[in-house]
Amino acid sequence: MLEATLTTPVLETLTTQPSRSLTLEERFETEAMPHMRQLYGTAYRLTRNAADAEDLVQETFLRAYRAFAGYTPDTNVRAWLYTILYRVRADHYRRVGRSPQTVELLDEGPAVAPPQDAMAQGQEEIARALAALPEAFRAAVVLRDMQDFSYDEIAGILAVPIGTVMSRIHRGRALLRTALAGVVRS
Secondary structure, eight states: OOOOOOOOHHHHHHHHOTTTTOOOHHHHHTTTGGGGHHHHHHHHHHHHHHHHHHHHHHHHHHHHHHHHGGOOOOOOOHHHHHHHHHHHHHHHHHHHHHSOOOOOOSSSSOOOOOOOHHHTOOOOOOOHHHHHHHHEEEEHIIIIIIIIOHHHHHHHHTSOOOOHHHHHHHHHHHHHHHHHHHHHHH
16 A cells, blocks of 8 residues: 655654755655645545556656656645646546557456445445546545645646536535435435
């Protein structure tokens, strides 16, 4: 599983030499890496596949690391990483749309275990309802209700006007309420 921890030498360096300026790698490790679990959670909710989510997060951090020299310190690194995540995802979908489709053969190769994390927490109905949302609504709802981004930040991440963000969140929540109405009654 993905781990976002600081190495011991970096921690010792940060605590023993506060006057020394941090290297680019140390800054990246202290500012960006703590957001890895949240990014993975969002990527998983968007892709609905653990392997695809890991690939998405890996590519996000690779691009972030390459561009970190241009990152302005003390700005919202979380929103910057989510913007990269959504752009990587969009690039992936564009690439998939251009490539030939492959089909997995049943009864061949190892079986893939179902994701147990959501099932173990009793959230399977919510996860299913969220997965059934159209992509545009799901992205907005996940960023607002699960990642606690502001409307302005979501508009920047998704590159849409704030009114569109508000509309997508409202419609997405309405679709979730409708989908979960039967679950609450039973």
